[in-house]
């Protein structure tokens with residue numbers, strides 16, 4: 654249960670913010686989740702709501718945004734998205750793919766592997782780095798203050 658351990662990390666951070674700001678609680682938390690992070694956003698949201706009720710005494714409103722993956726060639730500096738990379742993977746792993754068929758490949762299960770399989774679409778270099786779209790972080794929070802005002 655990857656999502657639950659992430660959720661507990663998020664709620665611990667929220668608790669720390671409440672203590673530091675001497676707020677009554679957290680009204681809303683906005684998270685960014687990378688396209689490659691393989692996190693089930695619904696499970697994560699439910700887990701944060703459940704844990705925040707236990708730890709903070711109220712159900713926090715959870716907003717989750719997705720960050721699209723970006724890949725970068727370290728040789729020529731060309732940046733491209735996961736869709737472009739996936740087209741290349743299809744040609745490597747599923748050259749005979751019929752329209753409408755799913756391409757089964759290792760990246761489907763472990764998206765972080767994408768940089769080890771593909772080459773730069775512009776210069777052909779294998780030196781590819783993932784520059785966006787992995788991990789998860791807190792973008793902003795809305796605090797519950799004494800008079801119930803927003804911040």
Ligand SMILES: [Zn+2]
Nearest residue numbers: 726729773776
């Ligand atoms: Zn390149």
